Amino acid sequence: MDKMKATYEVMLGLVAEMVWDEALRKRRTDILYREIDTALAAGDKTAFRNLTEELKSLA
Template sequence: MDKMKVTYEVMLGLAAEMVWDEALRKHRSEEIYKEIDQALASGDEVAFRSLTDELKTLS
């Protein structure tokens, strides 16, 4: 029974880590979209390209 408990705790930890990673990815994506909007508004092509490249790596 102890082995099942350990396995369950490990699985629960992995699930929590997956949820956390997804939340961080979503938050960063939202930040990048805002920064892309700012780069477009200011005409900063270098920042725009850099941010869109970063956004692609998150997907």
């Protein structure tokens, strides 16, 4: 039973890490969209390209 409990705890930890990673990815994506909008409004082509490249790498 102890081995089963240990396995369960490891799996639970992995699921928690996956949820955390997804939350961080979503947060960064939201920030990037806002920064892309700002770069577009300012006409900053370099920032726009850099930000969109980072956004593509998250997908």
